[in-house]
Amino acid sequence: MIKLHGAILSPYVRKVKVVLAMKGIEYDSTFQMPFNQGADFFKISPLGKIPALEHGDLKISDSTVICEYLEDLYPETPIYPTKPVDRAWARWLVTLGGTKVTELTGGIFFQRFMRINVLQQSSDEVLVEKIINEQLPPILDYLETQAPQAGFLFGDFGLADISLVSPFVNAGYGGYFVDEDRWPNFKRFAQRVLSHASVSPLLDVEAKLVPQSK
Structure with missing residues (x-):
């Protein structure tokens, strides 16, 4: 197994x-x-x-x-789209989610959740505010152009969807939530991803560890 x-x-x-x-x-x-x-x-x-x-x-x-x-x-229920152009773009979005998006949202999570709750230290709010106000907005501006107005990135739910949204779950544990007025497409897309049947049960388990995130 x-x-x-x-x-x-x-x-x-x-x-x-x-x-x-x-x-x-x-x-x-x-x-x-x-x-x-x-x-x-x-x-x-x-x-x-x-x-x-x-x-x-x-x-x-x-x-x-x-x-x-x-x-x-297990090729059944594929995680990538079938067309080569779409597969290439999906891989780029997976890479973006796993690098810059996670780096920035992870900075919020580390400072406001890990340092306080695990390391018993105070957070560096100067660093957090720089991420929130300077570094993350250009990335969200880009993600706003990529997020579909309905459904998921390539029709069926796949790896690119969760790769872009999963890091923002951790930002939420650090008290940061995407502004729906500023980035409405991405915010609503993220909500659809987090409501997917493969995602929401995992979040229910996590919520028991971080009830303050609700």
């Missing part, structure tokens, strides 16, 4: 769990934070990254690599 290692609130782990749910794949889950790893975990994930996946003799990390492995293994 597939074994997934990771922390429940990680946007990358969430992304993989959504794909597992989409495809109806059974798996075991092991809690692993992205720090304080033991030597055994580095045998699975040499860079110490989460999520990491074990399947038979295979040991891989990186959420997109894992999702694409699951796609190859």
Whole structure:
């Protein structure tokens, strides 16, 4: 059976769990934070990254690599569109979600959630305000142009959808929510993604850990 290692609130782990749910794949889950790893975990994930996946003799990390492995293994309910142009654009959006979007929203999450609740430290609000007021708006301006007015990015729900929206769940745990007046298309698109049958049950579980996010 597939074994997934990771922390429940990680946007990358969430992304993989959504794909597992989409495809109806059974798996075991092991809690692993992205720090304080033991030597055994580095045998699975040499860079110490989460999520990491074990399947038979295979040991891989990186959420997109894992999702694409699951796609190859279980091609039913595809996570990418079929047309080459659309697939290329979907991969770009997946990359954007996993890099700049997660970097910025993760900064909010780390400062306002992890530092306060886990590390017992105060947040750097100067840094948070810079992210919210200067760095994140240009990205949201771009995402506003990409978000569909109805449905999902490429018709059926897929990896690009959750890759762009999952990081904003973590920003919400840090008290930041996308302004619907300024970015209405993306806000409503994100709400549709979070209401999807493969996503909402995961958020229900997370909400028990962070009830203040409601």
